[in-house]
Amino acid sequence: MGVASVAVLGLIAWPVMSHFGIPPFTGGGDPVSYDRAGASKAADSETLMPTGPRADFTSVKTLSDGTKVSVVTLEGKKSGFKGKVWVWAPKEYTQDPKFASRGFPVMIALPGGPGNDSNYWSVGEFGKDKLSLEKSVSKWYQEGKSKPFLLAMPILNPGPDDKGIYWDASDIPGQPKMGTWLTEDVPDLMKANFRTIKSRDGWSYMGSSTGGFASLKAVLKHPDKFKTAIANGPDIVPDSPLWRGHGKEKRENNPEALAKQLVATKGPDVYIAFQVGTKEHASTINAIKKFMATYGKGPVHTKLWEIPGGTHNGATYLSNMQSPTQWISEHIKWQTPRP
Numbered sequence: 639m640g641v642a643s644v645a646v647l648g649l650i651a652w653p654v655m656s657h658f659g660i661p662p663f664t665g666g667g668d669p670v671s672y673d674r675a676g677a678s679k680a681a682d683s684e685t686l687m688p689t690g691p692r693a694d695f696t697s698v699k700t701l702s703d704g705t706k707v708s709v710v711t712l713e714g715k716k717s718g719f720k721g722k723v724w725v726w727a728p729k730e731y732t733q734d735p736k737f738a739s740r741g742f743p744v745m746i747a748l749p750g751g752p753g754n755d756s757n758y759w760s761v762g763e764f765g766k767d768k769l770s771l772e773k774s775v776s777k778w779y780q781e782g783k784s785k786p787f788l789l790a791m792p793i794l795n796p797g798p799d800d801k802g803i804y805w806d807a808s809d810i811p812g813q814p815k816m817g818t819w820l821t822e823d824v825p826d827l828m829k830a831n832f833r834t835i836k837s838r839d840g841w842s843y844m845g846s847s848t849g850g851f852a853s854l855k856a857v858l859k860h861p862d863k864f865k866t867a868i869a870n871g872p873d874i875v876p877d878s879p880l881w882r883g884h885g886k887e888k889r890e891n892n893p894e895a896l897a898k899q900l901v902a903t904k905g906p907d908v909y910i911a912f913q914v915g916t917k918e919h920a921s922t923i924n925a926i927k928k929f930m931a932t933y934g935k936g937p938v939h940t941k942l943w944e945i946p947g948g949t950h951n952g953a954t955y956l957s958n959m960q961s962p963t964q965w966i967s968e969h970i971k972w973q974t975p976r977p
Contacts, residue, residue, distance in 0.1 A: 722757075873922075
């Protein structure tokens with residue numbers, strides 16, 4: 639899985655991470671806190687105030703609007719896995735008093751391969767316009783085309799996905815519990831340190847290639863926790879060789895089987911936006927369209943954006959992500975407070 643992501647997405651990520659001195663290239667920067675003075679009481683019943691304990695975030699990069707990307711090494715209490723998570727909060731969260739007691743929606747953004755010691759969404763700048771996910775979310779929110787997402791950007795794999803070995807963002811027997819890490823420990827980190835939304839209505843995934851598969855699967859496997867996803871050039875079915883001898887568990891992590899089950903039980907509703915470049919492998923495009931035709935019904939709401947001339951890389955996806963983000967935002971429960 640994700641061969642193209644190693645060749646293309648990984649090559650984009652590595653020099654970017656090195657240039658900005660992201661761990662493992664440095665030991666980190668100054669401490670970062672996302673607390674606000676006077677925000678001890680939730681503004682409404684839908685807001686979940688930070689539950690603690692506070693994580694030791696350190697600064698990685700400061701954006702032009704004063705917001706910071708920071709990183710922490712998270713020891714997952716439920717998965718037992720230890721890895722890095724980069725986070726970012728929009729200026730409305732950190733700087734605007736009228737939002738001081740409001741919960742914010744969360745987007746968990748996942749890279750393609752290898753994704754074991756970095757996440758290119760955290761500080762990546764893509765294309766000639768040097769687009770970044772953080773700056774894009776801020777811009778889209780200001781234009782009324784996105785919710786002001788908090789971003790959680792964890793590593794995806796416990797090791798490099800070379801030699802045909804990868805983990806399908808799942809709890810494969812005998813392997814690190816990457817499914818639990820991504821769908822329980824990382825959300826728990828966000829709840830511990832940020833004002834979030836109590837219900838699934840404020841939780842979303844976005845990912846590319848292998849991360850797109852992980853995003854698709856997370857929403858279908860846990861529709862009680864997560865409502866929306868953007869899956870960019872994803873694989874549709876699990877195919878890691880590590881599943882050998884574990885057919886039952888493999889089926890339990892197959893988005894096709896999960897979607898079929900969700901349709902049969904008639905909900906809850908999930909919203910999945912797909913992006914794919916027209917120059918990607920025909921098998922990727924055809925698999926997405928087959929999935930949508932077969933399972934995109936009832937509670938499984940799907941929509942596809944085909945990117946003319948687009949290839950399998952982060953620059954293609956991010957530069958065209960405004961419309962998918964707007965679509966999933968329409969299904970995220972969050973309103974801008976009145977002045």
